[in-house]
Amino acid sequence: QSALTQPASVSGSPGQSITISCTGTSSDVGGYNYVSWYQQHPGKVPKLMIYDVNNRPSGVSNRFSGSKSGNTASLTISGLQAEDEADYYCCSYTSSSLVFGGGTKLTVL
Amino acid sequence: EVQLVESGGGLVQPGGSLRLSCAASGFTFSSHWMQWVRQAPGKGLVWVSRIDKDGSVTTYADSVKGRFTISRDNAKNTLYLQMNSLGAEDTAVYYCARGKTRLEAGCWGQGTLVTVSS
Numbered sequence: 072q073s074a075l076t077q078p079a080s081v082s083g084s085p086g087q088s089i090t091i092s093c094t095g096t097s098s099d100v101g102g103y104n105y106v107s108w109y110q111q112h113p114g115k116v117p118k119l120m121i122y123d124v125n126n127r128p129s130g131v132s133n134r135f136s137g138s139k140s141g142n143t144a145s146l147t148i149s150g151l152q153a154e155d156e157a158d159y160y161c162c163s164y165t166s167s168s169l170v171f172g173g174g175t176k177l178t179v180l
Numbered sequence: 181e182v183q184l185v186e187s188g189g190g191l192v193q194p195g196g197s198l199r200l201s202c203a204a205s206g207f208t209f210s211s212h213w214m215q216w217v218r219q220a221p222g223k224g225l226v227w228v229s230r231i232d233k234d235g236s237v238t239t240y241a242d243s244v245k246g247r248f249t250i251s252r253d254n255a256k257n258t259l260y261l262q263m264n265s266l267g268a269e270d271t272a273v274y275y276c277a278r279g280k281t282r283l284e285a286g287c288w289g290q291g292t293l294v295t296v297s298s
Binding site for chain 1: 217224225226227230241280284285286288289290
């Protein structure tokens, strides 16, 4: 049940694209196509942005996309907007649990 | 509309117990796995526990195993988390959420704060 590894922070300017990585093991990220990503603004409940590696729930902007290669998943946000500034958490299903990453603070410069 | 409403949080002394509840409405509660997730002040999300549709399968994070018990009452559409032997490290906002392989969109409670302090 070790946490997935995410960078503590990333930043980008409006209009740019950024990518947040999420590294696990063959027992979590690499073993299942059940990686999800959550956005959390300060004081708010987390919001599901991507599920099953690369699927967007209804209502989530197509500027958000996900991918996976081996034991590493990635969240890409294109056309950065001020409202994207938030904390982002990856999460993977395992046979016995869910496991989250430590979170990445996205700053829009 | 899916609604999950947690209750039962509050201030408790170290070594004490609390039982959290999560009242579900707007969906067929008995058809869904449910989870508890927590977030310590200023920290990240941490998975706590999950339970299958009829309550026969339960799993726990190592940090709470043997101290916390997840359960559900499908007749009352309610999820529970019994927390014993609480320590300062258990201080967090506790969220209930619907889902098995992910915490589904729009299916989180608003969270209930548990503070363990003397």
